[in-house]
Amino acid sequence: MNRNAVATVILATLLIVSLVGAAGVGASTTAESAKTTTSNESYAGTYLAFEASGNAVTDYTVDGETLFSSVAVDSQSEVDGGADASIDLGAVVDISGAGLSITAQSQTTTQIDADSGASLSAHDTERGHLVVSAGDESQVVEAKLDGNAQASAEGDNRVVVESDTRNGVFLVVGDGDVTVNEQGDVVASLERESTLVFRSYAEGERDDQAKEDEQRIADGSAAAEVYVDVRDGETVADTVSYGEETAVEARQESEQHIEVVVDRAISEGAIVITTVEEEAVGTLENLEVRVDGEAAVEASSQSELESAIGGEESAYMVSQHAESETKATVYVAFNHFSERTASIGAGDDGGADSTDDGLPGFGALAALLALGAGVGVRLRQ
Incomplete structure (x- = not known):
């Protein structure tokens, strides 16, 4: 059984115990299971x-x-x-x-x-x-x-x-x-x-582009970041939200496409910074972005990218990493919210092999985590 399967079994056990509300031995088992997932904190x-x-x-x-x-x-x-x-x-x-x-x-x-x-x-x-x-x-x-x-x-x-x-x-x-x-x-x-x-x-x-990203995060024009890479042959994603009003989820849409879902409580648009590894999207040579199923406009400058916020159409820009030819950062400027979906990948329709399975850390595992979040490991009373 691989690591992800083991983690899923442990979390499922934790969830079942918490839902039935068992006392005595059951409560002790829950605490021990939670400690196992955190490797003694x-x-x-x-x-x-x-x-x-x-x-x-x-x-x-x-x-x-x-x-x-x-x-x-x-x-x-x-x-x-x-x-x-x-x-x-x-x-x-x-x-x-x-x-x-x-x-x-x-x-x-x-x-x-x-x-x-x-x-x-x-x-x-x-x-x-x-x-x-x-x-x-x-x-x-x-x-x-x-x-x-x-x-x-x-x-x-x-x-x-x-x-x-x-x-x-x-x-x-x-x-x-x-x-x-x-x-x-x-x-x-x-x-x-x-x-x-x-x-x-x-x-x-930490070059000029990194400092510009920092400024966008600080002034609120960048609402979140997404990192997608391949570890031991498995595509893995992580999402970082910079505001309590923004929720982000990343999914494997197909073999060469990543889907990013952003749910934002306020209507004002914002940029989501997504760093992808070539192996996760097939190629970095011909990346395209679709927002809610429609092709986004490729911006030719940073100012054009930023002007998409509040504009008529969403836009994107791809920046190749100077330190790594196998990674690129895709800036997606959503023109407005509430819930929007961006598909990032090779330049085709990307829909033939779509799947509902989430990347590790999302999907069924995320649902278990969300339901069992109240059963945390208390580190100090």
């Missing part, structure tokens, strides 16, 4: 490794480089003692952090909820995304750097972290601030419904 994936215990995410490592010794989050009222004055972020050090619970885990994403009302999601992608969402209450986040890493402010609401072989950036989406405190660590304040995003890069990868 540790995660080690293709790109990402970390531990989640007590009140912090610790030893956050991307592609073998440990960037943070710990990441903790707590409500602003707990950190500042309920004071009405604006918090002095530079003086915020060693916050206790709220208790954490791992509430869901797929092949690529770990969802962690905090007792303060915040939520964290860690993504096993080449960017090693960590996303902290404030929820309904203002939050404070502190990321203590590993001994080899250094942080520095770069413009408004952006902090760059540099280590031996990787660097990364913290961005605030919505209302809030991020800076470097007096101990040299990263601290952020988030107003309700705002988000702190961390994304990392290998040496030399």
Whole structure:
């Protein structure tokens, strides 16, 4: 039995136990099953490794480089003692952090909820995304750097972290601030419904295009990212949403097509950044995008791409990766929402071999995770 099948069986068992509401031995079995899926609160994936215990995410490592010794989050009222004055972020050090619970885990994403009302999601992608969402209450986040890493402010609401072989950036989406405190660590304040995003890069990868992507994420014009690659012969997708009003799902539409479904509560259009590996879509030479079944316009410039937001037609642009000939980033500018579907793949109709099966982390497995999300692993009462 392969790893995905084992995970599905474990999650199905967890779901059945939770639904029947068994007590005594049944409740103990549920807890043990949940612990099995999280490997004793540790995660080690293709790109990402970390531990989640007590009140912090610790030893956050991307592609073998440990960037943070710990990441903790707590409500602003707990950190500042309920004071009405604006918090002095530079003086915020060693916050206790709220208790954490791992509430869901797929092949690529770990969802962690905090007792303060915040939520964290860690993504096993080449960017090693960590996303902290404030929820309904203002939050404070502190990321203590590993001994080899250094942080520095770069413009408004952006902090760059540099280590031996990787660097990364913290961005605030919505209302809030991020800076470097007096101990040299990263601290952020988030107003309700705002988000702190961390994304990392290998040496030399943070080029002008990456910085432009960061700006789009920070100003809200990029609503989400999708990563699709092939691992051990299997197509795997991960989705990263940058707002609580946006839900994204990726599916295998056919052998050479990926389908991205975006459901957004607000009508304003936005860009979804999708990075695809050639093996997942057959070829990068002739990529096309269809939105809701209709061919999208291929933009000839970044300004033309952005002008599609709120325009008459959706548009797309393909950017080849300088560091890898087998990967490309497809920018899809949806002109409006609520629910829209983009099909990305080789330039044909793509419909003959369509399938309802989702990529790993979605479909039936995602349904089990969604229904069983309440049966989380409590890391601190």
